[in-house]
Amino acid sequence: MAAPAIGRRRTASCVRTAVFLFLVTFVWLQLHVASLGSARHAAPDAAAAAADANDSTAAILSMVPQVLHKFLTPKPRRNATVAAGAGAAAAAGTAANGSAGAAAAGLPVPRPNISDIRRSIERYNEMQTIHNEEVFGPVQNDTLIIVVQVHTRIIYLRHLIVSLAQARDIDTVLLIFSHDYYDEEINELVQSIDFCKVMQIFYPFSIQTHPKEFPGESPGDCPRNIKKEQAKEMMCNNALYPDLYGHYREAKFTQTKHHWWWKANRVFNQLDVTRNHTGMVLFLEEDHFVAEDFIHVMHLMERTCKVSCDRCNILSLGTYLKTYNYYGDSKKAEVTPWVSSKHNMGMAFNRTTWNDIRRCAEFFCIYDDYNWDWSLQHISQGCMAHKLYAMVMKGPRVFHIGECGVHHKKANCESTAVISKVQHVLKFAAKHLYPTHLTLTVTNGNKKQKLRKGNGGWGDIRDHQLCINMTKIGR
Structure with a gap:
């Protein structure tokens, strides 16, 4: 009977050893997981976890x-009178957002001068000035072009710029900021960039420049x-064109799609410096934040x-997941059909696409x-000869830091916690x-996707025509 007893003891010992090794391995892996959802997952010790909890401005600056x-x-904002003497563009910017100096001096706050703003926008678009070109050299056909869509959230934009400034090889890119709101403070911030061509x-065609039309x-x-029947009786402008849910257009929602489509056409087909460009164009937004190796990773992708991956025609550097294991996933990428709600952050493609x-x-x-992005997925599924197929980094190099936007409003839209x-x-x-x-992982994309019903908000024939006209060269 001694031999079976010894065998059982040995088996129990092996089991305990295996369990112990499993627990040690599990704990060790957890220390390498970085999480946006819980700060303690990102830190390997209590001191670092405490630091994570400090999201004050001073802590972020440190x-x-x-x-x-x-x-x-x-x-400090300049006095409106002084700014007005700095030239037409500065004067227009002061009219748009330079009222702080006047208010501080106890003077009446000037109203925006729409005519001046329109003239300044026209002048900027006509001149196509590239700042810092004399320092970093001319744009080449394979230069990485980074296009940032900007509205009014300057706090997030500041942090995006800081993250870009710390990226390796940022001095080789052309950084294009595409604005749908003319703001002198934002202009000054962008024009202060000294680490690359800008x-x-x-x-x-913004709401700002067309407030009553x-x-x-x-x-x-x-x-x-x-x-609709009431609208026809009222004979309002767009009575015949509600969206598929029976609602009429809201300009604050239609502008974002118009702006995205305009800037893509502008960069690929209309700007002198990029109309023959054959390299990659990366699309970011004002509330994104990049990792220091994002350019390196994009070139590697x-x-x-x-x-x-011959069929991969779009690269995605961002993801909306909350937890990332950089120890295991830093070099992993997934090959998958492009999905608008998952792969629209930090995406890049070339002229062929x-x-x-x-x-x-x-x-x-x-x-x-x-x-x-939903519209882009719609054409991928129902129109494009080569559907959008993405290579997506599992360890993201682009992050979303915005607490508020078109779809989401919070009590504190300037929260620094996510940053x-x-x-x-x-x-x-x-x-x-x-x-x-x-290292690539391929997701099965053979399953046929159904054409999705749109979210509406885009039934007005005037929006259709404005959008189509943007594709015409010279607009």
Whole structure:
């Protein structure tokens, strides 16, 4: 009987050892997981976890190199009278957002001068000035072009600029800021960038420049919730064109899709410096934040596509997941059909892909959905010869830091909590950045996707026509 007893003891010992090793391995892996949802997952010890919890402005500044604090520190606003003498563009900017100096001096706050703003926008778009070109050299056909869509959220924009400034090889790119709101403080911030070539373009059909006429809100437009029969009786402008849910257009929602489509056409087909560009164009937004190796990773993805994924025609550097394991996922990428709600952050494509998209301009422009990304997925499923197929980084290099936007409003839209958490995620992921190669996982995309019903907000024939006209060269 002694032999079976010894056997049982040995088996129990082996089981205990296996369990112990499993627990040790599990705990060790958890220390390498970075999480936006919970700060303690990002830190390997209690002190770092305590630091994560501190999302004050001072704490955030402490993680930014001193030389870059200038991008986070607002400058005192100039007196409106002084600014007006600085030239037409500055004068228009003062009319738009330079009232702080006048208010501080006890003077009446000037109203925006729409005519001046329109003239300044026209001048900027005509001049196509590239700042810092004399320092960093001319744009080449394969130069990485980064296009940032900007509205009014300057706090987030400041942090995006700081993250870009810390990226390796940022001095090789052309950074284009596409604005749908003319704001002198934002202009000054953008024009203070000294780490790469910079250009500004301005969406010319904005709500700001058309406050009482289409594509803004016209007094003759139908109220959003009125019934079609009532609208026809009222004879309001767009009575015959409610969206598929029976609602009439709201300019604040239609503008984003118009702006995205305009800037893509502007960059690929109309700007002198990029109309023959053959390299990658990366699309960011004002409330994004980039990792320091995002350019390195994007070039690595581009090379990997050529060797291992012929059908990949779009690169996605961001993800909306809350938890990331950089130890295991830093060099992993997924190959999958492009999905608008998952892969629209930090996405990049080249002229070949753009030409495929542009051929479906009408399909994009008449689809009853006010979201540019849903509209892009619609043309991928129902129009494009080569559907959008994405290579997506599992360890993201682009993050979303915005607490508020078109769809979401919170009590505090200037919260720094997400910014602080992203800083700490990247701090503890630093040793896993700059992979030398990528490992691909292919997701089965053979399942046929149904064409989705749009979200509406885009039934007005005037929006359709404005959108289609943007594709015409020279507009």
